[in-house]
Amino acid sequence: MINKPNNMMFRVFIRLIAVVVVTFSIYLFFSGHNAPGGGFIGGLMTAIAILVMYLVFGVSTIKESLPFNYTYMMSIGLLLAAFTGIISWIAGYPYLKQFFDYFQLPLFGEVELTTALIFDLGVYLLVVGAAMTFILTIVEDDS
Amino acid sequence: MTLLHIAVLAPFLFALLVPFLFKYLRKIHTGWFVMIVPLVLFIYFVSYLPTTSDGHTVMKRFEWVPSLGINFDLYVDGLSLLFALLITGIGTLVILYSIYYLAGKKERLNHFYVYILLFMGAMLGVVLSDNIIVLYVFWEVTSISSALLISYWYTKDASVYGAQKSMYVTVFGGLTMLGGFSLLYVMAETFSIREMIAGSDIIMNHELFLPAMILVLVGAFTKSAQFPFHIWLPDAMEAPTPVSAYLHSATMVKAGIYLVARMTPVFGGGAEWFWIITSFGIFTMLWGGISALRQKDLKAILAFSTISQLGMIMSLLGAGSAAFYYMDGDNALYTTAILAAVFHLINHATFKGSLFMVAGIIDHETGTRDIRKLGGLMTIMPISATLSVIGLAAMAGLPPFNGFLSKELFFTGIMNVVQYDMWNGDTIGFILPVIAWIASIFTFTYSAIIFFRTFRGKFKPDMLPVKKVHEAPIGMLISPIILVLAVLVISIFPNMLAYTVIEPAMMSILPGILSEGSSFYVDIYHWHGINLELTMTIGVVIIGTILYMTMDKWSKLGIYQKEQDIITTVYDYGYDALIKGSQLITRAQMTGMLRDYLVYMLIFIVGLMTYTMFRFEGFHFSMENASDIDLFMYVILATLSVTIILLPKVNNRMTAIILAGFVGFLVAFIFTVFRAPDLALTQLMVETVSVILFMAVFYHLPNLTKDNIAPLTKSINIVVAGMSGLMVTFVSISAFTYGQMTPFEAISQYFIENSKSLGGGYNMVNVILVDFRGLDTMLELLVLGIAALGVISLIKLRVGESDDV
Structure with missing residues (x-):
């Protein structure tokens, strides 16, 4: 990635677009259980938003403003996904059995909460982490 | 889970504590804590002596994989008790001895005692298991812990050589033995040694008797250092002496003897x-x-x-x-x-x-x-x-x-x-x-x-x-x-x-x-x-x-x-x-050309598929009951085909990237037409990410040159590509036809019906991903993670020109 890109139009618009894309990706992640979306798609979209910012503002700027360790993010995602499975194991069910129920929450009304959502969060984190790792490692390679 | 199971697992559980004991209680030699384990176990096993000397045996079951007949069954009789007493008794003395032998300040005691405990537990497992699969697992753990102990002073070349040698020889034997065990299962239809003994008449008269016997004996001979597999034992002497006294004279090398003794009623006569x-x-x-x-x-x-x-x-x-x-x-x-x-x-x-x-x-x-x-x-x-x-x-x-x-x-x-x-x-x-x-x-x-x-x-x-x-x-x-x-x-x-x-x-x-x-x-x-x-x-x-x-x-x-x-x-x-x-x-x-690797994979896949399809007469072609195809589908497919045919002819990299992206987006469009929004979305995302990746590295890529590929290679590539395409088409049509011919119930019906009631979601694809087939997703995540680590190691830890793989 070019280290000091300078494109006025891009810089202005991307600030707006990135917010929209990230918001939409979070929407996709949550709506996944009942509508198109889910952790994989949401994760990819978040990664796209971050990558576009890298493209426009340069590697060093974004590294400072978004100081994530993507390798850790991957491992956290994987552990989270594996961990939700163990819960059902302890409860005496097969590994990775998911549970769901409906709850009345203030402001939101009736909401369905599932353990699958935590699993999906693991998917989300791993996908973001992996996509970012793939591209950043290739991009940052100097030799 | 009975007390006997806990006794076998106790060394493993205690091994978890050892690093903490070593770290936080530096003043006391870690060996003093570890010595408690074999000592207590020895006393525990002594309490079985009256039972076995009266001619009784003890059998405790803990179900592990009951559907496959693999259970963590422990069996105490005279033979296994004798070995258990040797393992724990000599183990206590060896650990006591090691406290003084490894008294140096710089010894990595945490490693040493973890390996020793690992070995002790595994060895108890070998001699007490009634199930040969469980026995095999413990058997291999003894090989691994033995190699780890031999290479305890890993800075010495001789230690590493000895460890490697013992590992190769004993694991080779172990795998051979697993083959023998499989044959035993084929003959006796049980993994339990006691049931095999009861059915030894069937085994003795079976045509697989001799191969099974030889395979099992190779395992026993490698472990017990019998000629010509004895060569690993002298080199194992690079281990610290407590290890030599314990593993390589008193216990582990006798595992082969144990196995032969245990199998005598099955094979003997x-x-x-x-x-x-x-x-x-x-x-x-x-x-x-x-x-x-x-x-x-x-x-x-x-x-x-x-x-x-x-x-x-x-x-x-x-x-x-x-x-x-x-x-x-x-x-x-x-x-x-x-x-x-x-x-x-x-x-x-x-x-x-x-x-x-x-x-x-x-x-x-x-x-x-x-x-x-x-x-x-x-x-x-x-x-x-x-x-x-x-x-x-x-x-x-x-x-x-x-x-x-x-x-x-x-x-x-x-x-x-x-x-x-x-x-x-x-x-x-x-x-x-x-x-x-x-x-x-x-x-x-x-x-x-x-x-x-x-x-x-x-x-x-x-x-x-x-x-x-x-x-x-x-x-x-x-x-x-x-x-x-x-x-x-x-x-x-x-x-x-x-x-x-x-x-x-x-x-x-x-x-x-x-x-x-x-x-x-x-x-x-x-x-x-x-x-x-x-x-x-x-x-x-x-x-x-x-x-x-x-x-x-x-x-x-x-x-x-x-x-x-x-x-x-x-x-x-x-x-x-x-x-x-x-x-x-x-x-x-390993030519370093992605194209070659693709060719290997495709040839293998096509070959295997063709063989299977012909072997089981899987090809059926009939387009009855197929729905009509709209005109615009023809247009899309034609565009797609033309783009793909043009793609290899393009000489400009930018154009090639744009065309490849176009293909991807067209595929996403086809998914949309067939009402698969999740697939389409994913395809779109992946395309976008690849485009960004291309943009990022575009600057560094060399200009596309006309490849000087030999005509023969070129025609092989064309044939392989064509064959893969044909194979996919034929298999899809056959699958459709076969579905029409036989009243197969499609698996999708189950998901359609149960997605909401069992998974709590209306999006079937997502419910399948996170719930019904959650383990698949889990393992795919693992693959993705491994791939990411692979990219890191390929790029950041790149080998130099002179290094060899």
Whole structure:
């Protein structure tokens, strides 16, 4: 990635677009259980938003403003996904059995909460982490 | 989960604590905590003694994979209890010894004790498991922990070489054994050893009997260092001495013996089992004895001596299997060999354990184990010298020590073969006692060498690395003293063990051949009158002494100068050839061109698919009931095809990227048309990410050049690509047709119906991903993570030009 890109139009618009894309990706992640979306798609979209910012503002700027360790993010995602499975194991069910129920929450009304959502969060984190790792490692390679 | 299961798992659980104990309680040697485990377990297993000596057994079940018949079943009988007592008893003493042996400040005790505990638990698992699959798992864990312990001082090349060698040999044996176990399962349709014993008639008459037997025996022979697999044991002596005393003389190398003993009721009773085990055992005994004479390192002599003694026990087990042919347990003619095997197993653990510990003391105090540098230590280390004398006398088979008792029984057992009137026992059987006698002479001679070269002769202080040589601290001496006391007690009161330990173990090796209500005749005594056995022992002493006296003459011979085993040379050549060969194959296929790798994969996939489809007559073509295709689909497909055909012709990279992206987006469009929004979304995302990746690295990519591909390669590529396309098309059409022909219920119906009620979501795709097939997703995540790590290691840890793969 070019280290000091300078494109006025891009810089202005991307600030707006990135917010929209990230918001939409979070929407996709949550709506996944009942509508198109889910952790994989949401994760990819978040990664796209971050990558576009890298493209426009340069590697060093974004590294400072978004100081994530993507390798850790991957491992956290994987552990989270594996961990939700163990819960059902302890409860005496097969590994990775998911549970769901409906709850009345203030402001939101009736909401369905599932353990699958935590699993999906693991998917989300791993996908973001992996996509970012793939591209950043290739991009940052100097030799 | 019963107390017995917890006992087997206790070492593993305690191993989790060891790093913390090591880190936070630095003042106290970690060994003191670890020693509690085998000590408690030993006391626990002793409590089983009354049960087994009454002829009862204990069976505890814990279901692991019941659907496959794999259960964590533990079975305590005379044989397994004997081993469990050895493992925990010797284990306690070895850990006590190691506390003083590894007293240095810089020793990585946390590693050492974790490996030791790992081994202890695995070994208990091996001897107590009734299920052969569980047994196999524990068996491999002992191999791994053994290799880890050998390479404990991993900065030494010899340690790493020894660890690698032991790993290769024993894991090779382990895998072979797994093959044998699989065949056993095919024959007996059970993984339980006890059920196999009950069904041994079926196994004996099955055509797979011989292959299964040989495969299992390879596993046992590699573990118990039988010729020609013995080569790993001398190199394993690079391990710290407590490890050598524990794993490589008293317990792990006896796992093979255990397996043979355990499998005797399954396989025994035929000529193959008898002759294979007896001849390999007796030859190993001879080979180990001859090799031990050539060694100059104290521990190497002991290692070859262990090989020799293991061969002796093995041959006895072979000879004793004849009892199953005669089915006459009351006749001592057939059972003496088994009695000798069990008795010598116990004796060997006591005297060889103490000898190893003394060798470690000498190494520790003088800094060398080379018998050419040692000498005259008798007055400097009197306690160690005394311990050695007793241990060596027992090993050489001198009266009145326990080694003498078991060696007499050994001679009896092996000479009884001559009286067998089948399997050529009466014709060529005489060769066994002859070899046994010659090997015993060597045993006597190297025992003499160890003693006289170490403790007698001239003290050579200038050749020793340590200047002030003195006796070892008392803590280090406790364990060998206890073992030598055990030698003495067994020597004086051998019958103390007779009906508590030995007879129950014989009952497990030879079940069901006793007449009702009787028991095996176990009476061990010193004086049998002047018989052939005693004469043989006297002969051994006389000729062994002559051999030792003339040592200066024969040790000049060229063959005795070489220390290396000839089989080791073969192994080294084989190892080099293996490395070279695999490098050759790797270089031939790893061209560094992605295109080549794709071709390999596609050829394989297409080949396999074609074969399968023709083999099972899977091709069916019929377009009945297919829905109509709209005009715009034709347009989309035509555009797609044209783009793909054009793509290879493009010479500009930018255009190529745009075209490739176009293909991707068209595919996403097709997904949308077929109402698969999740797929379409994913496809769009992936396309976008790839475009960003291209944009990021575009600057660095070289210009596209016209590839100079040979026409032959080009046509191969075209053919492979065409074949893959055709194969996918044919398989899809066949799947459709087949679905129409037979009233198959599509699996999708289940998901459509249950997505909401079982998974709580309306998006079927997502519910399948996170719920119904959650494990698949989980493993895909793992793959993705591994791929990311792969990218990191490929790019950040790139190998230089000169480095080889």
